[in-house]
Amino acid sequence: MTSSATSRTNLLGLPRPALEAFVAQLGSKPFRARQLMNWIYKRGEASFENMTDLAKEFRPRLSEHAQVCVPDIVTLQRSADGTCKWTLRADASQAFEMVFIPEPDRGTLCISSQVGCALDCSFCATAQQGFNRNLSTAEIVGQVWLAGRELADAHGTGPHGADRLVTNVVLMGMGEPLANFRNVVPAMRILLDDFGFDLSRRRVTLSTSGLVPQIYKLAAEINVALAVSLHAPNDELRSELVPINRKHPIAELLEACWHYLDEQNGRSVTFEYVMLDGVNDSPAQARALSSLLKGHPAKVNLIPFNPFPGTRYKRSPLRVIQRFRDELIQRGVLATIRRTRGDDIDAACGQLAGRVIDRTTVRLGDKVIGVAVHP
Numbered sequence: 001m002t003s004s005a006t007s008r009t010n011l012l013g014l015p016r017p018a019l020e021a022f023v024a025q026l027g028s029k030p031f032r033a034r035q036l037m038n039w040i041y042k043r044g045e046a047s048f049e050n051m052t053d054l055a056k057e058f059r060p061r062l063s064e065h066a067q068v069c070v071p072d073i074v075t076l077q078r079s080a081d082g083t084c085k086w087t088l089r090a091d092a093s094q095a096f097e098m099v100f101i102p103e104p105d106r107g108t109l110c111i112s113s114q115v116g117c118a119l120d121c122s123f124c125a126t127a128q129q130g131f132n133r134n135l136s137t138a139e140i141v142g143q144v145w146l147a148g149r150e151l152a153d154a155h156g157t158g159p160h161g162a163d164r165l166v167t168n169v170v171l172m173g174m175g176e177p178l179a180n181f182r183n184v185v186p187a188m189r190i191l192l193d194d195f196g197f198d199l200s201r202r203r204v205t206l207s208t209s210g211l212v213p214q215i216y217k218l219a220a221e222i223n224v225a226l227a228v229s230l231h232a233p234n235d236e237l238r239s240e241l242v243p244i245n246r247k248h249p250i251a252e253l254l255e256a257c258w259h260y261l262d263e264q265n266g267r268s269v270t271f272e273y274v275m276l277d278g279v280n281d282s283p284a285q286a287r288a289l290s291s292l293l294k295g296h297p298a299k300v301n302l303i304p305f306n307p308f309p310g311t312r313y314k315r316s317p318l319r320v321i322q323r324f325r326d327e328l329i330q331r332g333v334l335a336t337i338r339r340t341r342g343d344d345i346d347a348a349c350g351q352l353a354g355r356v357i358d359r360t361t362v363r364l365g366d367k368v369i370g371v372a373v374h375p
Helices: 018-027 033-040 057-065 138-154 179-192 211-221 235-241 249-263 285-294 318-330
Strands: 073-078 085-090 095-102 107-110 114-116 132-135 170-171 204-208 225-229 268-273 298-304 336-338
Touching: 073 095, 073 138, 085 138, 095 114, 095 138, 107 138, 114 268, 114 318, 132 179, 179 204, 179 211, 204 211, 211 249, 225 249, 235 318, 249 268, 285 298, 285 318, 298 318, 318 336
Parallel strands: 107 170, 170 204, 204 225, 225 268, 268 298, 298 336
Antiparallel strands: 073 085, 085 095, 095 107, 114 132
């Protein structure tokens, strides 16, 4: 990616083959690309002058033609439970968000793939903001790089080494990742690359609302953990909650999920199910959901609904969520209840809103066929 302001190439977000081609244009050997990736992703370094194992004559050429550029931080909020939410600048008027969730045994970074979202899921704050544009590969990778640096500064650790605080990355922030396929897949390659962030494929999760053709395409491209926003056990209700279901109904979606596991030798698909009071939380609906998933490599993550201004939904009571979970487990379907984190700073699941002022596509609504997908 080239910065329009400086005409220097942003190395952040260039997969290894593209970075090797770039250093070759500067008259250097391919191994320099691996050195650069090590400095950028493992050590969190942005200054070429500080990359001491690069040849001295090579560093000025890099400074002239390249840069490591990440999104600007607009705000940082800290929750009482330790969750952090950053609002990041996309341009003068647009912003998107990322969230870090610390746990005793891991640190999960939830990143965005778009400014807003066009899929119009009725229970999601992001969808109510409309859609502006896709994030670039550099903007997607830049969230992980930036979080590593920010957390390292706060905790006095290395940004991306053995003591790194970000151990898991989930594409569950603003946007539909598979609608930004051309930028998301290269970003995930860098997350997995031995010379990039070097994350295990089980520690990188892509969450989708169900763009079936892109799931098949993903199966041929990359091996990461797959999470699917299901939220209903039948097509009538799911089409109300997740409008893309009108184009890709549940049976078609599940077939694509099992195909992904077969192609990538995956262990299971996680199905996300937001618990909406009186809407999708009855024991009968739990039994219907178990009929869909029983006998398949699936687990269900029950998500207590997180309210946002203007929503018509309410969170299911805890006893109802627990009964729903028990109904699934009794029928042989693994189910867990997600612990709500960061809701006091609107950082919980479904609450990310960012700032989407120029809505080039307002919301999907009934126009499911018209969703913009960038392969």
